[in-house]
Amino acid sequence: MVDAKAIKDKVSKKINSARSKISVNNVPHKHCRMCGVNIDIKSEPRICKEITCIEKLEKQEKNDKMMRIMFFVFFAAIVAPIALQLLGYGA
Numbered sequence: 001m002v003d004a005k006a007i008k009d010k011v012s013k014k015i016n017s018a019r020s021k022i023s024v025n026n027v028p029h030k031h032c033r034m035c036g037v038n039i040d041i042k043s044e045p046r047i048c049k050e051i052t053c054i055e056k057l058e059k060q061e062k063n064d065k066m067m068r069i070m071f072f073v074f075f076a077a078i079v080a081p082i083a084l085q086l087l088g089y090g091a
């Protein structure tokens, strides 16, 4: 005869483990932008406490700033003459 209780136990264990997996996935959390490790949802900036990640973020922010400046300069160099021409200057 099949042991119904044992099967029930097995099934409920499976359900519990599935539930706990789902709840773990649903816990609000962030991932470190650099290494992807789980970090606290309130972490700001969005990185873990590893010094390598902090350094990487600083480098990235510097690069971002540089890119923005370059973009602005490029934009001004291309758009300004066209705008001036459209406005009737430089003719």
Ligand SMILES: [Zn+2]
Residues within 6 Å of the ligand: 032, 033, 034, 035, 036, 037, 047, 048, 049, 050, 053
């Ligand atoms: Zn990290």
